[in-house]
Amino acid sequence: MNLIKAKDFALSCLEPAEAEILKLFRKKDIAVESKSDLSPVTLADRNTEEILRKKITGKFPGHGIIGEEFGEENSSAEWVWTIDPIDGTRSFIRGLPLFATLIALLHKGKPVMGVISLPALRETAWAVKGQGAYSGKTRLQVSSCKNLSKAMVAVADFYCFRKKKCARLFNRLDKESAIMRTYPDAFGHLMAARGVVDVMVDPLAYIWDYAPCKIMVEEAGGMFANFSGNQSSISEETAISGNPQLVRQIRKMVAELKRK
DSSP: OOHHHHHHHHHHHHHHHHHHHHTTTTOTTOOEEEOTTSOEEEHHHHHHHHHHHHHHHHHOTTSEEEETTTEEESTTSSEEEEEEEEETHHHHHHTOTTOEEEEEEEETTEEEEEEEEEGGGTEEEEEETTTEEEETTEEOOOOOOOOGGGOEEEEOOHHHHHHTTOHHHHHHHHHHSSEEEEOOHHHHHHHHHHTSSSEEEESSOOHHHHHHHHHHHHHTTOEEEOTTOOSSOSOSSOEEEEOHHHHHHHHHHHHHHHHO
């Protein structure tokens, strides 16, 4: 499998997908439904995933797909694509431009290619294993900050920490970092890969959210680990990404809080 060609294919899929999203962005009459987990979903989410699934199946009929809206198809295959058509649907619904379209390619369960697109901000980044992470011609690089007390920390929304029973982590990050900002979803992870924030802490997301973020931050010289410290897993539904020293410091903090 040529991963550069897979990346180029993924980027080519974005044009029709983003057109579908942007034609419904900031439309006041867009219908919003609640899924079984009470998270919102719109016609834009579903239509966009259908577009991406159709293109992937047409190009790579033997590959599997895991998508947020329509589930798994041949997910035990050697090569599996993950899709999140709109990561940050709540932002999309409110007209906030921080939502993303996410595509990743897994080889034997591990991300080897990822794309993070911010349609409303006209920014797209990609990463390929061993080839780096880029936005346009700019190579992404995590920050060099080594001390949490001097760091800008991005976090998911507080309700995610509350839901996962780790509000104490949220409060301690706020207390011990230089500044903490709520930059949720893939936007925060991409900013960590860019190095414009030092680290991103996210207690609640899924494989289609984390797969492109993991390869992106690692190819930008950073580290991706879940709250248990596992750097290879993207199935635990927690993540810390960014500068390696800060990821380790926050992992230690998580472990300390679990012991109390």
